[in-house]
Amino acid sequence: MVYDILILGSGPAGLAAAIAARGRDKSVLVIGNPWQDSPLAKAERVDNYPGLPGRTGLELLEELFRHAEALGTEFVTGRALSLLAWNGFSLTVGSQVYQGRALILAPGVVRQNKYPGESELLGRGVSYCATCDGMLYRNRPVTVVGLSPDAPQEANYLSGLGCQVVYVSPHQPWGLKEGIPYIKAGRLAVKGEQTVAGLEADGALLPCDGVFILRRAVAPTDLLPDLETEEGVVRVDRRMATNLPGVFAAGDCTGEPLQVSKAVGEGHVAALSACEYLDADP
Ligand SMILES: Cc1cc2nc3c(=O)[nH]c(=O)nc-3n(C[C@H](O)[C@H](O)[C@H](O)COP(=O)(O)OP(=O)(O)OC[C@H]3O[C@@H](n4cnc5c(N)ncnc54)[C@H](O)[C@@H]3O)c2cc1C
Known part of the structure; x- marks a missing residue:
């Protein structure tokens, strides 16, 4: 309709x-x-x-x-x-x-304060929508930045597609599938030149091809x-x-x-x- x-x-x-x-x-x-x-x-x-x-x-x-x-x-x-x-x-x-x-x-x-590198790499590895872009990262390493209540479900969905998911959030996730690693971090930056190379989380680099930033709005x-x-x-x-x-x-x-x-x-x-x-x- x-x-x-x-x-x-x-x-x-x-x-x-x-x-x-x-x-x-x-x-x-x-x-x-x-x-x-x-x-x-x-x-x-x-x-x-x-x-x-x-x-x-x-x-x-x-x-x-x-x-x-x-x-x-x-x-x-x-x-x-x-x-x-x-x-x-x-x-x-x-x-x-x-x-x-x-x-x-x-x-x-x-x-929303954007993370360093987020705007520059939007559409080149940074995504706000797991359902829309998940298939592009099948069998590849991705990081999910979980800031919304449904972010763990989105991470589970990506994992179900075959993505190698790491979940990063300042808050303990609820409902995250067993086997998806969780890293508690709040100081984040997206790294990469032409495309995403990784996510820096509290100073440590997590290499990945995609960063899904899932905010409430x-x-x-x-x-x-x-x-x-x-x-x-x-x-x-x-x-x-x-x-x-x-x-x-x-x-x-x-x-x-x-x-x-x-x-x-x-x-x-x-x-x-x-x-x-x-x-x-x-
Ligand atoms: C503690 C507090 C007390 C207040 N007291 C008063 C008062 O006494 N008097 C007064 O006049 N005003 C008060 N306000 C201000 C008032 O709440 C706002 O002015 C009013 O809510 C604005 O209405 P809105 O519809 O524009 O936006 P909102 O009320 O913010 O509604 C927008 C909604 O859209 C949702 N949304 C946004 N993006 C998306 C998206 N992409 N997908 C799905 N949903 C989305 C949001 O989650 C939210 O639920 C107060 C505010 C606060 C925080």
Whole structure:
């Protein structure tokens, strides 16, 4: 199925966008980590959301989620790993691909300090997606940098393909297959000239052909390299349109103030603009 609108991110901005788009009768798929993953879930008391003072962040999120769900929004829980902008938009989650005619980016603030060598060797041995690129490294040594909860499963998948996997993470992994070596390390650097030669972990070099860096979220600019940003945030106009046709953005990813009411308002506007975009080209 090709959805009218794909929404990346299941926080207040993404959920508000879904509510507005369903109000215009568009088919909507929200792709995101579990909605409880939004940073808002950590707020013990939200006093600045107009009309609803004193709720916990979790309560507000749940009400937004239930509202979007009741209006017929569809949800896929998982990490979007790659995005193809051709003939609409195709977002990959695990081994599944989801298609839409317009896209709303609402991933929140993706905080990620890249490792030295990571950007330079992206696509030349560095990958963010085991499912997409694993086959390229069959029977070859790879390192998995596990920063997301599902990283051990991804490492197991690579091992099942025949990759010789070493798992590196600052945190003890849960669910890693027996036989996959685990190295606890936090200071990392990707090494290599034209292609990856290894991963340096706390000063020790682990020779390998591929480094899979598995974070909780992928920055929008890693998904859409042509997306324009300004001082680290997605550049949008008053319609929440980005520089790319059919791509809109809302919430913390567009900059300050990092607040729920702003995220919700922007999500609403982004959805209406996406509907206009679709209606102009039925
Ligand atoms: C402790 C704390 C307290 C706060 N208190 C308040 C308050 O009292 N009042 C207030 O107004 N604001 C508060 N905030 C700020 C508020 O939480 C944010 O402004 C708001 O959550 C932004 O909404 P958003 O939808 O833009 O992004 P987010 O809420 O960050 O949601 C984005 C979601 O998308 C997911 N995602 C990102 N990339 C991907 C990907 N590639 N694949 C799948 N999923 C992805 C993320 O995991 C996340 O779940 C607080 C924040 C914190 C941390």
